[in-house]
Amino acid sequence: MPDAKAYQGGCHCGRVRYEAISDLAQVVDCNCSICVKRGAMWAFVNAPQFKLVQGDDALTDYQFGKKKIHHLFCQSCGVGSFSRGLAPNGDETFAINVSCLDDVDLAALKLMPFDGKNM
Numbered sequence: 446m447p448d449a450k451a452y453q454g455g456c457h458c459g460r461v462r463y464e465a466i467s468d469l470a471q472v473v474d475c476n477c478s479i480c481v482k483r484g485a486m487w488a489f490v491n492a493p494q495f496k497l498v499q500g501d502d503a504l505t506d507y508q509f510g511k512k513k514i515h516h517l518f519c520q521s522c523g524v525g526s527f528s529r530g531l532a533p534n535g536d537e538t539f540a541i542n543v544s545c546l547d548d549v550d551l552a553a554l555k556l557m558p559f560d561g562k563n564m
């Protein structure tokens with residue numbers, strides 16, 4: 446298992462940039478309605494492991510269904526590089542779109558199917 450390290454990531458145009466600490470050992474491939482359309486793969490980190498470096502003013506919030514998750518995206522380029530919500534225990538959790546991280550070999554990731562469609 447790779448060691449946890451600080452990854453830099455962000456949207457396409459560069460307005461939104463963040464840093465997330467993860468080992469990318471558990472990357473979730475979710476089949477819910479929005480993840481399927483976006484083709485997103487997620488790594489979950491707790492609030493202390495996430496830092497929004499820039500772009501708070503560029504983020505637009507999208508919510509649907511139970512409105513538990515904030516599907517944030519950049520209003521300039523439309524890329525949703527991370528989402529925000531509460532874990533079952535109430536802790537603030539960030540879902541990192543691993544496709545938006547710099548220098549990650551996506552083909553090397555081990556994906557974990559998640560049945561979000563039936564949640």
Ligand SMILES: [Zn+2]
Nearest residue numbers: 456458519522
């Ligand atoms: Zn952007």
